[in-house]
Amino acid sequence: MNTTQTESGLGTAYQMRPAATRTELTSVGRGTPMGELLRRYWHPVGVSTDATDVPNKVRALGEDLILFRDKQGRIGLLHARCCHRGTTLYYGKVEEDGLRCCYHGWKFDTEGRCLEQPCEPEGGSFKDKVRQPWYPVQERYGLIFAYMGPADKRPVLPRYACLERMEPGEFVEADDTSVGGGGPAIIPCNWLQHFENVVDPYHVPVLHGSFSGPQFTNMMAALPEVRFEKSSCGVTVRSIRKQENGKIFYRITEAVLPTLRVVPNPRVAEFARVESIGWVLPMDDTSFRIYVAGRVKNAGDIGRMRSKFEGKFWSEMTEQEHQRLPGDYEAQVGQGPVTIHSEEHFGQTDRGIVMLRRMLKDQLDALAVGRDPVGVSFDQAAQPIEFEAGNYIRDA
Template identity: 60%
Template sequence: MDVGTGYGRKAPTYLASLVEVGAGTPMGELLRRYWHPVGLSSHATATPRAVRVLGEDLVLFRDGGGRAGLVVARCAHRGTTLHYGKVEERGIRCCYHGWLFDVEGNCLEQPCEPEGGRMRDHVRQPWYPVEERYGLVFAYLGPPAKKPVLPRYECLETLDEGEFIDADDSSIGSGGPQIVDCNWLQHFENVVDTWHVAVLHGTHSGPQFSEMMARQPDEVLFERTPLGVRARSRRTLPDGSTMHGASEVAMPTLRVVPNPRAGVGGARLYGRVESIGWTLPIDDTHFRIYVAGRVRQKGELRRMRSRQGGKLWEELTLEEHRRFPGDYEAQTGQGAIAFHSEEHLAESDRGIALLRHFLRQQVETVARGGDPAGVSFDAAAPPVIFDAHRSQGV
């Protein structure tokens, strides 16, 4: 008798409370308590830009006074998209009937109405607050009464000589295209999945980054932090020296990972964090990564993008994607949303288990009316410090 066949399996399920990000969902409400990048500062221009964030369709623009604005895409008048609108000195004008809205959704003009719209003060285009920092436009999509301050980060505030801050929207760290077609949590968990590095990036794809990264760790430690989970690793190198590494994930969607090529081919070997990536959930089945970091040359961040056989993801043939899978292939290979009921977590997955437990705690805190980890209402709060690094010693 055949045992263990696929016949008769129960319908697989996923952890909805952790992966679904729409308004009203547990994770959606948790993430709406934080600021999220919705574009580069250079994306906010006089040309309306369609953006999708946490399952919401929005339009980003910059009015003639230089103010960035983020409004719900559907016009409050008849529902056509403001993506086709015209940006003017005072705001964005709908292409259908010309209603004009400012960056806070106030209706300023209704050209087709008597006296320019006698009731225009009673109409408000839904909008969201935005702030610009580190070359990015951040938006807060949550309850107004709970709006926190936009955090500052020590690694982006304290610059070494010759450094400046650059921002990138090419999804550095995803191993794939700008927009990745799977759930955000599949990538977020990957950051603290240290053991996959030597297998996926060292054997199947590589060595994709460097020979030392392809070596299996001698030791991996996972630890909770106030904002998330950190993974520490130690590798013994052929010359007898030891390489120490640490990566971490932090609320809301921050990935803090040292340059995997640090110390190789002249690349700097950092003792402190050089860049931060925000794993932005576009919706339940898509995400993208915005990165801000300290650089000495324009475009230095983008050169950190993963390569397989010397090629970028988009340069690989279909057969090369199969032969040299990377993070994109492994994570999208789990499905648009991974079926968690089918998993068999093991000892090497302790970082994953810690992260899920931490996220559940934050979801429950918000459901009870509390403030989740890392939320601050103090404009004078000190910058957040991370401990991701890669260093080599005896």
């Protein structure tokens, strides 16, 4: 221990340095370093059933957008404020070929082209000169992905081997309830606080093994031996726990830039490659949600991976129960809306987080000199991305 901290009068909160956050890593708005980095990748902004003939609100990377599906089945994702005089398209009506604003009836197609200006002379003589800001979307794995970056940098939407190669009886299901977040669908803190948790295996025996329950299988309760490794696209965590029967429980989790959590289900004692992946969507600087897609045998299997605390779901608990049985939600939201990096003290066990932040910072630097960040591909024929993640049992 630092001896000065033991002397009375020293180390009081009054002597703290001014609070500082590395906002280059946390802020997601357009024009911010991380906001621009995130905008080089595709992000899920809804499940397929969110795009219907009733406009739906989407908040992503600090932007308010409107999602809809026109009567021809095409998905549109438009800037929420109408380019005429700014009312929200949320109150618009979906038609055969687009979305009509409620205020003066301008109609926009799924790529923002203005099709009609009904109050203007001759149905709108300058409609070809205005365009409602829009984003390209693609539907895959039951999710709707949006690309919110510069048009000439648009990569291909990646495929993932764990969602392409099925075992017998399996199919892909999507979930939008932030399974893995330990709480409600929308979590009120910065996305990076959650993403860092993916490479923090030492919280498992403490938070999940003791404070929350225990929540996971007994095998997760022991303090693991951990190796952190830089992968081509993120950080891989290899945790080894010796079992009483002499076998070794080997668990691999991966954080894949920029927001992908590749975490095998910790609640089942099945030994297999990872069955689901989760995208952390920063809604803005102080809230995020998680979209998951996974291989399942029964509809609703992903929702059943949701955390329980002494048999209760998070939403069923009282404030007293949350305090007595905190989980990932409490620990991460407890770091504040955006954590204060100047107050942190890293130990040996935080190496994964140091690596992840450094990798993110390296991508910011790459972008600043005009290079593409890791993990983006412009090759339409690119092979599905493979992960090592999974729960495995091995002989010692």
